[in-house]
Amino acid sequence: MQEDKKAKKTNKKRNRAFMRLAILSLLVLAIGYTIYNSVTADNVEVLRVGDKAPDFTLEDMDGNRHKLSDYQGEGVFLNFWGTWCEPCVKEMPAMDRQYKEYEEQGVHILAVNIAQSDFEVQSFADRFDLSFPIAIDKSRSVMTAYNIRPLPTTVLVNPEGDIQRIITGEMTEQDIKGFMEEIKPQ
Template identity: 55%
Template sequence: MDKKKRRLLIRTIILVVLAAAVIYTLYANFTKDERGVLKAGDQAPDFVLQDMEGNSHRLSDYKGQGVFLNFWGTWCKPCEKEMPYMENQYQAFKDEGVQVLAVNVGESDFQVNKFIEEHNLTFPVVVDSERDVQNAYGIKPLPTTLLINPDGKIERILTGEMTEADIKQHMESIKPN
């Protein structure tokens, strides 16, 4: 094989490798929204977060109960508006096997404690200070609520503000039989 043919072969191989890298990069970028996104029917990823008293709450500890998993922030007006409704329905459903777990995303204990006091919240409020759980669940807009059935599977993912009637209906849907 002469030098010209070998050079042509090497250049062709390099070109093919570069083209493959470009195609893979484009594919990865266009499909990244579909990868790692949770949907109804998926097992809810387990996590452990601390509440304001320093108690640990592990999602898997609630297996056998329905979990109304709400991601929120103190600055979020729709979140603030639905909190009293969540508290009312927590009181109605906590003895029927439905728990509320409110995950604050990345705010200070001071802000969260002030919010809990202002709204007289009695359900567990945990803080995701590093936003690890928010990222694991792929949570973008707040509020976002996941309805988790007693088997630990996601029934529904709800974004945006809910009325008290909505919350009651959703809690009823994840109540153990």
């Protein structure tokens, strides 16, 4: 009986040592992975006001191709968003109203959804009866090129193709109207 207790105690110590070793190994792997990712990560430049807006081509929900450089001479209200993003949901109807006011004046909205399904995006657009072009950045390449972090983020591109302003967070209708005035061709 005494030997049985000793054997159980030895097994408990062995199991405890094994668990500690397993946890330590996982921590070392996690730290190593983090360091490796930091060292090998792509060096993405942060865009600034005044930089040339990176060109891209995306297809909208109607199958039309939109190349940013095709809008040269006009203002582009480039809005990055997601259907799950509450501020995005709030600002979309206001964006649509202002789009209807400013489209004839040379200001265009291109809403870039970040990698959601066609069904989700189309359902969202139908729910709000949105009239501006909506494209899905399925590969997240445009999001990466523009170094987009929080959603929503809006990049104002002036008629010369330069970044006029970068807005993060929710916009009011007055904000949107003012921003569209900023990028309206003279």
